[in-house]
Amino acid sequence: MLRERLGTAKCFKTAWGKLITEEEAYTQVNRQIAAVCANLFQVMRIFEPSWEKRTEAICEIANMMNMAVAGTPEEQKAYVDMSLYEAFNIPELCEKSSWLGGITGDSGDEWENMAGRVIQFTRDRVEKELDTCPWDIVGSELCNMTTSMFTANFDLASSKGTENEVALNMCQARGCGNKHCRVVAERRDTFGLPKQEWLEHMQQPVNPIHDTPRERMVKEGQCLRNGQYTQAFGEETSLESAYHWVAQMGWVWSVQFPMMAIRDMAPDDDEFLRVFRIVFATAGKNQFIEPFAKEGLRQHLGVPHWVDDNDGRLLGSYIMYMLDVQQVPYQVERWTEDETWLRLKTEDFTARYEMAPLDELVDAYEAQWNGAAKTLVSPEWSCVIDGRDDEEMIIKVIRREDPRTV
């Protein structure tokens, strides 16, 4: 008997009708947030030449904000009972102590497609090893910054208020060129270790590490491999939930938190925005400078051959793809060979996580897409975002002459 209908799978359509699967979009959103983070960190390096100073500053803010999202100081002390046990279904047979922070860390990793494994999970020692990390392009400062976030995880899981009992070291990091990322937490009292400062979290652990051989490394996180993430005690997160979480929280930890410190590194707000936009514009111009990059995009989006190289809808469809991948809703208002207009709620674009608006995203993407217009289409084309201070804004891909274009 013939099949009555075809199977179904979750996906979205590009402007040209090609289907992008949920898995592909999830992979892309992680990498896209990492790319914005990488650009932002270039801004940081311009304003603060000292690696130590800038790293310490972003560590400080990331730790503080991670603690703050857990609530008031009193709520932070109760976090282990109120949230950790409930959200992560950690059974009562586990002794309540810092080591359980490893569960929070492992969940965050897997939700963000950082593929790896918990090597060891004991009261005295937790070792987490990653084979891949979408944020591996950002650089060593971010690797350090994550240790300050882990510190918050372990602080919140502590049985003694909010001060953890461990020495926590990212002794290897993909962003530093290592084969693996590796975070090891060892109890200070068991291993005779001192309390650490922010820049002391990338040391070697006391006990030897386990190095997974290349043939048993994995390329994708559990959500892509198995359609879900399952933590040690059986609690499950679907790919759909993990994707939605990343689309909100990925921006918060890797862009918004460091942004707060980086803005302070600039002499003033105007200078910050000037450099910020230049960096993103450069990234945009370089995005499609090679002919094969343009060809690759056309293939990826399914752009038909009749659309010529100087058609602004090339960029328009790329922006639509990016908004879809980032789960930002929009309406297409104009879609002709002369212009693309996309109307969206300003808040949907800036506040991916409602509690933490990120207005700089408008500057970042306007500069980047305007830069990309020059190489993906031609210098005749520009991208502008109108109405950023209104309830709704419009992303426009248009032809524009400007004697002072940058």
Next chain:
Amino acid sequence: MLFKEDSRARLDAETIRKSVGWYRWTHDLVEVTGADALEVLERIYVSNLSRVGVGRSKYTCMLDEAGEIIDDVIVMHMGEGLYWVSTLYGPRLIPWIEAHADGKDISARLITYDWDMYAVQGPKSPDALEKLLDRPPEDMKRFSVAAGTVGGVPVYVHRSGFTGENGFEIYCAAEKTGEIRERIRLAVEAAGGREIYTLEVYVRSIPMEKGFALKQDFKHLNPFECGLGWSVDTDKEFIGREATLAIREKPRYEMVGLVFDRESTEDINIWERVYLYGVEVGRCAQAIYGYTVDKNIGFATIRAGIPEGTRVTVGPNGSPATVVSKVFC
């Protein structure tokens, strides 16, 4: 994740298998009371609990209407109209009981934070118990529960465990836990044993070797698909009975054991895909190193009808494994 070179984990496992070990093993505990408590529990659980007398306990499962296991528990009959249910999902069990109380005289409350529990497990556990209790109960049968005292502190002793070895579980009031913990430590050491440190050894490796699974391993399975058919009393009414009878006739899946060829299983996480000739036939619930069998072993849920001895691969790197009985030793 456990590795064969982990000497501390190996020592923990050997202590349970050859001597006696102790560890804190506090589960969620739900107290169920009321004149109709038994009637409601009978409807919720698949086993015949009316045969469980005061002072006895029973391992059983809770199903949904589709006949799939949603929890597995120990029900302890503590007194007339008084039951303790040991589970890992207490806050989820209580609403389920309430939803099926149907106006009956029953109440359920979480008493997890009132009672701490310690496991004393291994062939020498009777020696440790002898040294621990002020007056050890005589001839305690498996799955029996009795009151006793430790240094004058009231406790309940449950002859049970999750290791496949002779063993006991000691319940004490939470405020007395420090004192009881120390007395257990001394008694076990006097019997030649020690504290067990490695969570994955006593939660995973040791139980898996004996075929003991966690609730998460039973995902989508009926008792007749995972070797727990013996616990089902099909002559009584219970939630999921109709589906259970259908599944008993034609099981969809089977829970099996896997023995892995490679020396470690870093690429196999929880719920990894299992392939037969490259075609997905199920999921591997978890892989772990078993120190008694000295192999990497795992539980898997696979398509029914795949015989023991079949060669399969697991995970993204095609880790080769053989289908075996889920009881490894």
